[in-house]
Amino acid sequence: MVTSNAENLVADHDDNLEALMRQSLTGDQRAYATLLQATSRLLRPFLSKRLYSASEVDDLLQEILISVHKARHTYDGNRPYKPWLYAIAKFRLQDHLRAHYADQLRHAEDFDELEESLHEAVTEPVMSYESISGEVQKLPEKQATILRLMHEDGYTAKEVAAKTGMTESAVKVAAHRAYKVLRERLER
Amino acid sequence: MSDIDDLVAQLAREAAPVQPAPHPLMLSLQWMGAAAIYLTVTLAVSGLRPNLPEHLHSPWFVAELVALLAVFIVTSISAALLAFPDLHQRRRLALAPVLFFAAFLLVMLYAWQADNPPAPLPVHSFECTVSITLMTLLPALWSFYSLRKYASTHPGLTGGIALLSAFSVGALWLRLHEANDSIAHVIEWHYLPMLAIGFIGLWLGRRLLKW
Structure with a gap:
């Protein structure tokens, strides 16, 4: 099988990424394609370790390859290629993670709103704890215990937290989830 | 065939x-050359301070000018390195401005101590900051325009350093133009605003040097 010079370069030595880039800068499309393929093989494990889903890895890898393409004039072929490449990869990864977490924050429930909703009655006012205690027992044990302590025994979320060894926030979140489940079941 | x-x-x-x-x-030599021409032209237009020859015998004045010039040179080199994704693999040199700013601070502290009895404060105050800022505009615009052609992976830091470099040109101009001997005034209205300029540069860099 006949292989191109560019493919031989990569197969022979890793160091030849520099040579491939030098050729690419002169407009050698085959060398450039080989370099970008080698680059994506290098980066995939690096990204996979840092991101959860394969689709995220693919998206970010594409973004990094485009960045390499845009910034290739800042590489002269005389210094190691990998530090240059990883500097770009880390920069794009940071950007991606920043955007990802900012997005998560935007979609996260505002805790103040959550607290307000906890004071609201999730069932009709005429509905007492006793009337739905059967449904409460069907909830997971932790949620059922929290509701029993809060609505049958009259403890506050803080006191329940102290009794169960959970944090106050965790108690409120668990109670909120239990209310949601109860509401859905009772509305059926 | 996959997307990749x-x-x-x-x-x-x-x-x-x-x-x-x-x-x-x-790249930094180009900036320094352009800044030298700019400084020469602006000083030719605005004029040198009348007491410059006698001040050039004052060791602390000369030390201040040399330290400021060194800050300008090092920040120019650092901004040029920061314009490359891998800092051209010269990380230490890119971070060298920290040392030079420390040395500059030390020189100013000694100059302040040596200013005894203190020279009288000039009647003006913030006008100096405004003049330096106006003088900074052209070199700042040029350096940001030039930096946008590259691919910085530290856009905030690059912007901050580039703006400090441009500001040091303005500060050099004013020290060579204004007949003012009060170190307290110089520290307060010439050099302390550098801090704010650095933060503005950081902010501008994040916005203007995206790629």
């Missing part, structure tokens, strides 16, 4: 010959 293969094929088709960017030292 498609993209690689597409990018390879677009791979025209590319002229590599100049070495960062060459």
